[in-house]
Amino acid sequence: MQPFSKFLRLVCLLSLASATLSSCQLGRFVFYNFANITDYKIFPSRPLTASAQPFRFQTATTPRAPKKLGPTGKEAPLDQYLADRETVAFLIIQNDTIQYEQYFNGYEQSSIVASFSMAKSVTSMLIGTAVEDGLIKSVDEPITHYLPELKKNGLENVTIRHVLQMTSGIEFNESYVNPFGDAASFYYGRNLRQYVNNMQPKAAPGQGFDYISGNTQILGAILDKVVAPKTVTQYLQERIWQHLGMEYDASWSLDKKKDGLEKTFCCLNARARDFAKLGRLYLKQGNWNGRQVVPAQWVKESTQVDTAQGSSAGYQYQWWLPSRSGDFMMQGILGQFVYVNPMKNLLIVRLGKDYGNTNWPRFFSELAAVY
Template identity: 60%
Template sequence: MKRFASIVLVFVFIQLFSACKVGRFIIYNFADIDDYKKFENRPLEASSTPYQFAIAENGIAPKSATIKGEKVSFEEFLADHKTVSFLIIRNDTIHYEKYMNGYELQSITTSFSMAKSITSLLIGCAIDDGLIQNVSEPITNYIPELKDNGFEKVTIEHLLQMTSGLKYNESYVNPFGDAATYYYGTNLRKALKKVKLDTEPGTEFKYTSGTTQLLGLVLERAIKTKNITQYLQEKIWTPLQMEYDASWSLDRKKEGLEKTFCCINARARDFAKIGRLMLNKGEWNGKQIVSKSWIDNSTKVDTTQGSSARYQYQWWLAGEDGAYMAQGILGQFVYVNPAKNLIIVRMGKKYGNTNWRGVFQSLSKLY
């Protein structure tokens, strides 16, 4: 009987402990590409007429790579660096597609911060729809309660460019820090009410996930009649003829808020379609999904008002050929090279000990 009571106490302790962010941090430990299984989510439905990339019969594909002076097959290089999927698409044709380390074509992986780039696209759609006036609007037009925290000068563009001046600790190893609160916490709206400013808006680039979550709250308030996942379904997932069902992770089940700084859960080929939309300046098979000007403004170099030359509107700028990319913490990438009409998708269990931007630039020279 005592043994049974002890087991019950341990079970109750685990249940209570797992309900708080510190407990979830300790139990789940560090982020993993299968984290979509741990969190509540809202579903995204596949298209009834999915778009399919053509597959090259004799595709131009990398054959080898050099690691510490030793030449190995490119597939071995990818596997050794904890890659689970890798696609190279040029002119709407798949030239290279590999799945490894226990993953396959239909395996779901979490986007992590690539979701930031998709959130940016949704902001562009909301402006096109007249739900948001423009990027110069102060965010207090949508989150008036932040006036008490001094956010009247913070604009939507400041959030997009990561120049809001938000006070936020991006540490992923501190169970008491902001990143743990946003990733493992169960009330993002409450957390967002407490945000403070660290620097004057528009003076300094500082990459913070909290900034994109604020952008998500602006988006939720702007669209009003539907949730963010429904808006993604309507504006992007259905129009881009996604091949598979997907989901967006939430902070909690009841009246949950999408984690717009991370956590869209999908397959590699469908992430590639986000790259195709960007490559085609917001157009999809003759229909303008988001305005061309939004794509241009999202990917141009702009160093005014504290903005970084390597980041713009939630997209990382990759330098050569006007390339840019969405990027996640464990080495999730959608790399777009307009000059080569090229898209590269890399998903990984870990980032791997390599410079992926350099790998993508090197691969671009093959085409």
């Protein structure tokens, strides 16, 4: 009886440990191990609805896309080049016309892909519309005007602009491979409001650029307050999404099912063509076929180089600036991109399972030179 009793206790302990792990952040981290473009399946979410009259890009009768890439003697067909580098979707759109559209590794036009940090750029769009709507007075206001609970943490000198520009000086561990790091907590945890409330300063704001997802989640917490009783997803639907002629339903992942908060630092779940429309909106200075959806001045401020107050020349208002030639892009972990080149009236969307050991911003610039 004694060996059986020990075995029974072991089974009970293992069962208890398994139940505990499955219900907590660490358990989800261990089970799912690392972020994946199918993670929209593992989190609760709020829906975004497709348009009854979708906008569709034209398709070129004679596509203008390079057949081969690479130095002479080592050229590879474009399709092969992309497929070999963990790409699942790749679009080249110029003058509202699709010059190239291919899907790889089992994906197709209707496949959902998680945006990861491309959602940061969308969160910035919403801050811009909230300013225009009078819900936020100014980006130079302290974040504590909207999140007074952060005063006790010593963040009263951090402004919305600091958070937008990633110059807040807030302490945050941007590691997804550390199960106890802040990024993993924000991604797998179930209480984003509390995590935001616990944030602490590391340095004085405005002293330098430090890319952290916590900044964008602060913006999400502010939006959560100012758009209430609507949710952030509902505000996105009404203020932007419904005007862009989205072809497919989409969603925004939450930290928890009941009274959840959008993971505004990540986790918009959509299709490649609809991600392209977010880029088109900024390519057109926030105007969508005659309707000014996002203020043109906000688009300008978001995508121009500004190194004042510690800001980086390569980043502005949650958009990446890969060069000094006026191009800009949304970017997410594992190599999700919407690249915008106004001089060429060009959009490039790349979605992937991984970066595929490729410098995609440089690749986009080289590809843009062809057009």
